[in-house]
Amino acid sequence: MTEKKTEPMTVLKQLNVLYVEDDPETRQELAIYLKRRVGRLRLASNGTEALRFLGERPPHLIITDLKMPEMDGLTMIKRLREKGWEMPVIVTSALSDSETIIEAVGVGIVRYVVKPIELEELLEQMNQVAQEIIKKEKCLVVLGEQCLETADELAEMEIKIKKEVTHFMKTTTGKGPRDLHVSLTAGRIEIRARGCLTRLEEGILVNRRHYSLVDYHRRLFYTENQQTLTTCLSQVTGCPVKLREVVCDSRKDQEKLVLEIP
Structure with a gap:
């Protein structure tokens, strides 16, 4: 049934x-x-x-x-x-x-x-x-x-957001994240991603140096492309979305995005 x-x-x-x-x-x-x-x-x-x-x-x-x-x-x-x-x-x-x-x-x-x-x-x-x-x-x-209203509806929306963010990363950088987790709460979307570094960025870090440079480059990427990202998420959620925080840690190949839902 x-x-x-x-x-x-x-x-x-x-x-x-x-x-x-x-x-x-x-x-x-x-x-x-x-x-x-x-x-x-x-x-x-x-x-x-x-x-x-x-x-x-x-x-x-x-x-x-x-x-x-x-x-x-x-x-x-x-x-x-x-x-x-x-x-x-x-x-x-x-x-x-x-x-x-x-x-x-x-x-x-x-x-x-x-x-x-x-x-x-x-x-x-x-x-x-x-x-x-x-x-x-x-x-x-x-x-x-x-x-x-229900945990199922919440989970369904989180899956939609996850698919949209994964697609955004893949189309703009050529590589999607290895793992991505979405947490949707009242007024806030938190996205945690692992395995986001491109081959170029991995090459820069091959000698385990220049982490700050790559972190800066990743933050700049989200800043320059935030309009594309927030527009996509606004269409999925049906309400305005604003990018409020970007945390990049290239040593661990981890990133966190925090978006606000007014």
């Missing part, structure tokens, strides 16, 4: 979201957009109704308007903080509410989106918040909008 391969879940698909908005048209319009992108969506028309939902099942994230009848957004945020709920809050509000927004920052909102809501901007804000939530709650590796 072969297991059917499934696509990794996006970060937002793992979240329960509560959206609080008193205007029915605005609430319905945004709800249609959000339902396709989050794991579970609940709707409330004011702060009082939202607090009742919080008691039933606390969401991971709250998106709320500020000006609403019965209980406004600011009062709602204050109440939920008093009750010990620390879930992040994204406020949607008009520019004229700037003083209220400043006050809301003081009670713990994490983002705000100006009305009329730009959907792409809201989605970007939600993704940033969601990544932090998932990292804290599940200690998973998040790559852009993709979340690696």
Whole structure:
């Protein structure tokens, strides 16, 4: 029996979201957009109704308007903080509410989106918040909008990175590494390689001298070709990648690369 391969879940698909908005048209319009992108969506028309939902099942994230009848957004945020709920809050509000927004920052909102809501901007804000939530709650590796949920998914991504780095070395130097290990953690890719020296570099070291020269040459190689390397890895991981550290030890024919995932 072969297991059917499934696509990794996006970060937002793992979240329960509560959206609080008193205007029915605005609430319905945004709800249609959000339902396709989050794991579970609940709707409330004011702060009082939202607090009742919080008691039933606390969401991971709250998106709320500020000006609403019965209980406004600011009062709602204050109440939920008093009750010990620390879930992040994204406020949607008009520019004229700037003083209220400043006050809301003081009670713990994490983002705000100006009305009329730009959907792409809201989605970007939600993704940033969601990544932090998932990292804290599940200690998973998040790559852009993709979340690696299992050890198998993590291992599969490490294999893809390994193949890409091996191909990069072979095509740019004419020789692939004898051994290469990839470790992918939150915000970081660490690559350790052995047996990377070219025949020319091995010839320079034949008398067991000039190690510093070869080390310098290897570091220079990665510096000059980092754009090619990071572009390839960005395509594999689906998010920006930056080369942060290169350590070369030609005596042992070992190298370490550290790349950052913002």
